[in-house]
Amino acid sequence: MIARVPWGLLVFVAALFVPAVGSRYHTFVAGDVVIWALFATSLNLLVGYTGLVSFGHAAYFGVGAYATGILMKKLGAPFLLAWPAAGALAGACALVFGFFCVRLTRIYFAMLTLAFAQIVWAICFKWNEVTGGEQGMPEIPYPDFGWVERWGARVPLLGGWRTSEYYYFVTLVLVAASLFALHRIVGSPFGRILTSIRENAERAEFIGVNVRRYELAAFVLAGAFAGLAGGLFGIFNRGVFPDFAYWTKSSEVLIMTLLGGMGSFYGPSIGALVLILLNQQIVSYTEYWPLVLGTVLVVLLFGFPGGIAGAVGALAGRLFRRLRSA
């Protein structure tokens, strides 16, 4: 019953109204959540669905962010070209790196993804001519919204927003489309094979699945979607910086995924929402955000290994059974 409600669609429609109902700050936080939701969901394709724990997922986020940033700021490319380029370039990187990573198992896989991510970070950090080095690249331009202003002025609700709000709408639509695509991917026969690899790679091999090839495909897809998230984030953040690819970012997104729940499709998005809202609340009181994050993580690991989605699902199941028996 609960599962039949189109939750994704409802949330999407509700999110459309954020700029109209809330303040500029609310729109900012909502934009942040939306982009991180895509980033975390792309990671979940690897961790949750395929069972590959990547410790370097920020690399592809960073590649995407730099690709869009460089194309738009230095080469003046339009957003419509720069954004898909972020996904393509990140996917290409993931293809090269993943080719080597999927040959390794477990802890070695995690270490190699970390090594590649650190290589990306080192390049972003030191290649001053192209990436701006340590200083990063500030002032990435927004996409051109002049045409919406011209055409939308006559239609109520379509015109008269701030540039950052137009960008929020664009982000929301693009992330929703990406999430829809990811949802289709995990529900497809291809996605089912990924799940069977997670459950038992050896048996998957027995029934004729080329495990490495499927793992590589999942790695490339996850990288490409992370790149798309990064492309959106660079513009949203008004700048691209090397720490986008640093290993602490990889662990941050991993925590989000785990907090929301790796077992469900929307879990990572919930994780992104909760963690960002929590962060916004905490940061206004204290600078000790890592302390809070660490404590949340410890409670989660010992108390709710299924994450928020897992805990809520179990609770809903129990309530539902009680209702039925009553």
Add this chain to the structure above:
Amino acid sequence: MPDPSFVFAQSLSGLTAAMFLFLIASGLSLIFGVLRVLNFAHGTFYMLGAYLAYQLIVWLGPGPGMFWLAALGAAVTVALLGGLIERVLFRRLYGKEELYQLLFTYALALILSDVAKLLWGTQQKSVSRPPGLTGSFAFFGATIPAYNLFIVLLGPAIALAFWFVLQRTRAGRFIRAAALDRETLGALGVNVDALYTWVFMLASFLGGLGGALISPMRATVPGMDTEVIVEAFVVVVIGGLGSFWGTLLGAVIYGQVLSFGILFFPRFSIFAVFALMAAVLIVRPWGLLGRPLR
């Protein structure tokens, strides 16, 4: 061609960095070898070692031998903390998924580094070199601080002591046996739980000692933990996770690549280090001197 005395000084500075990293990475490698867990909090133990050494020196005041007492005290305190964490929390995660263990150690790193910030603030702390090691020596036209030389000699000394304990003592045999087969060792009547706690304490001791000994050379600041843990990862991966001599070799390679990389390609030496790590993982995932996992 650079001046030979400069090359010598450069390689010695690389060697000094390598010996520090060896101290820290050997603890990381020990925990991995026995407990099969990558400990993200190890870098934080190192940072705590440095802060505690600073604090103890402030309390003890100047005096001959006070630095060494403080360094030892810091390392022992860190070891006790490590043991407590293993006993109370970490133990519950054995047998669970690796991801959970990894994230737990990461959570620990987040918490402990903020606790350090709460206690010592964000101002950098520095410790002066211990009396007797403040001077410097001249070798082949290069000037080497005495303390650096001491560290370069201390590294192999600790390595040898470690090797002796692991190969020649009863406790060392137990540790090696636990790395191979925990259950059989338990069935033979060894208290494996206690052994794990001791291993964790020993590893934390090494991390804390590394931090305490580095405090006269580098300023102690927040954030030194996240930097060093990645360096230590690189070292153990190059040498081989769980391999003791491999860690030493990895540390030496790391130090030399970094110090000569800065000489020849000043901007891409960090890149070279991570590229080396990736190359080793691709060709020999278990490291140069490590053994493949079962």
